[in-house]
Amino acid sequence: MAATSAATLPVRSSISFGPKTGAFPKYHNPSAVKVGSRATMASFCGLKALSSVSCESEYSFLGKESSASLEHAFASNVTKEDMGLNHLLQPQASFKVAILGAAGGIGQPLALLIKMSPLVSTLHLYDIANVKGVAADLSHCNTPSEVLDFTGTSELANSLKGVDVVVIPAGVPRKPGMTRDDLFNINANIVKSLMEAVADNCPGAFIHIISNPVNSTVPIAAEVLKQKGVYDPKKLFGVTTLDVVRANTFVAKKKNLRLIDVDVPVVGGHAGITILPLLSKTRPSINLSDEEVEELTFRIQNAGTEVVEAKAGAGSATLSMAYAAARFVESSLRALDGDGDVYECSYVQSDLTELPFFASRVKLGRKGVEALIHSDLQGLTEHEQKALEALKPELKASIEKGIAFVQKQAVAA
Ligand SMILES: NC(=O)c1ccc[n+]([C@@H]2O[C@H](COP(=O)([O-])OP(=O)(O)OC[C@H]3O[C@@H](n4cnc5c(N)ncnc54)[C@H](O)[C@@H]3O)[C@@H](O)[C@H]2O)c1
Numbered sequence: 001m002a003a004t005s006a007a008t009l010p011v012r013s014s015i016s017f018g019p020k021t022g023a024f025p026k027y028h029n030p031s032a033v034k035v036g037s038r039a040t041m042a043s044f045c046g047l048k049a050l051s052s053v054s055c056e057s058e059y060s061f062l063g064k065e066s067s068a069s070l071e072h073a074f075a076s077n078v079t080k081e082d083m084g085l086n087h088l089l090q091p092q093a094s095f096k097v098a099i100l101g102a103a104g105g106i107g108q109p110l111a112l113l114i115k116m117s118p119l120v121s122t123l124h125l126y127d128i129a130n131v132k133g134v135a136a137d138l139s140h141c142n143t144p145s146e147v148l149d150f151t152g153t154s155e156l157a158n159s160l161k162g163v164d165v166v167v168i169p170a171g172v173p174r175k176p177g178m179t180r181d182d183l184f185n186i187n188a189n190i191v192k193s194l195m196e197a198v199a200d201n202c203p204g205a206f207i208h209i210i211s212n213p214v215n216s217t218v219p220i221a222a223e224v225l226k227q228k229g230v231y232d233p234k235k236l237f238g239v240t241t242l243d244v245v246r247a248n249t250f251v252a253k254k255k256n257l258r259l260i261d262v263d264v265p266v267v268g269g270h271a272g273i274t275i276l277p278l279l280s281k282t283r284p285s286i287n288l289s290d291e292e293v294e295e296l297t298f299r300i301q302n303a304g305t306e307v308v309e310a311k312a313g314a315g316s317a318t319l320s321m322a323y324a325a326a327r328f329v330e331s332s333l334r335a336l337d338g339d340g341d342v343y344e345c346s347y348v349q350s351d352l353t354e355l356p357f358f359a360s361r362v363k364l365g366r367k368g369v370e371a372l373i374h375s376d377l378q379g380l381t382e383h384e385q386k387a388l389e390a391l392k393p394e395l396k397a398s399i400e401k402g403i404a405f406v407q408k409q410a411v412a413a
Helices: 024-028 038-045 063-082 107-115 131-139 153-160 180-201 214-227 241-254 290-301 303-311 319-336 382-412
Strands: 095-100 120-127 146-151 165-168 206-209 236-238 266-268 275-277 342-349 357-365 368-372
Touching: 095 107, 095 153, 095 319, 107 120, 107 131, 107 319, 120 131, 120 153, 131 146, 146 153, 153 180, 165 180, 165 319, 180 206, 180 214, 180 382, 206 214, 206 319, 214 236, 214 342, 214 357, 214 382, 241 266, 241 275, 241 290, 241 303, 241 319, 241 342, 266 382, 275 290, 275 382, 290 303, 290 382, 319 342, 319 357, 342 368, 357 382
Parallel strands: 095 120, 095 165, 120 146, 165 206, 206 236
Antiparallel strands: 236 342, 266 275, 266 357, 342 357, 357 368
């Protein structure tokens, strides 16, 4: 983010991350979010010459309310400056977010994006190694939140105390040739042990699971929470936002639409054929040939492999994942902050199908999932209906594998 000195820097790319997402009515008819305050943008980017900054961004992944909060925060900041007073930027809400696995490929850019949220007062970064430097680096960004680092299991409990949202990207990423299920044994153990600490220290928090295979790690997390007697299905989320972000991008490019206008619900799970983009429910409404549906569906389902292969052994999707996870965190914080208009796709405990966990659009509220959007599974095309039936056995097996993993360990113990 090279925005520290250029007085006339166009800040669009520094602050505008994409569409305002998550708000269901706007899903149908996205309304512009003007982040037009010079002070807002300038302060956030650290620009010195406030008056020469222009911003035409209509949308921010931070969302309308957050952007408005930012605008307010920085507008008042400028007033104080003008008055010659010392100032300290204050967040507009005081939520605490923890990232477990914060020194990793996803964790670092995710921490940076969350550090930019005006809704966060404290950001806890936990990892088994290398997190001190990440926190020191981030703490120099002049955005409101405080950054604290926690290293190793002896500091895990403290990293979770009082946290409102805990995000878990800890684990091993996919290497070329590996499927998500190959990761199972390593990541299942990591998620299980982290969830035990979450259950003990912040059982009321929103829990966002990124570690793959999400189709199994979410059921693992649920089992751990059940065993500890603190399971609240409304607050446990598998992060599938990247599937939506990719679907939106690929469809917009294919149909030559403005990226910010496109929204595709993605349901099912988060691996291969369990990822089901409901292209017939794309907003705005589009016409796709059968070939285009096949091609887009395949690309959305295999986009992770595209990145794994392009990185050739150096990891899986990290930047786009961080972007997607930051969007989901921001949506959760807006819901916690009382916004009654927040919708996202997520892999959650569900009764939409016969499977106990299923990704769909959900309405988020202060207490977590307020509603599942049943209408998304109604009026499917023949292709979508077939794909839905085809994904169920694989998703069911992944769910059962996760549950069995925790139950076996409990029996052995
Ligand atoms: N949900 C999604 O859409 C999605 C997308 C991409 C990647 N992923 C998954 O996210 C995970 C992380 O990917 P990455 O690229 O950041 O990997 P990475 O190896 O770069 O980072 C993982 C981090 O986790 C840390 N870690 C390992 N064990 C830990 C433990 N017990 N406690 C705390 N931290 C621990 C590591 O030290 C490392 O810093 C992988 O499982 C990957 O498959 C999910």
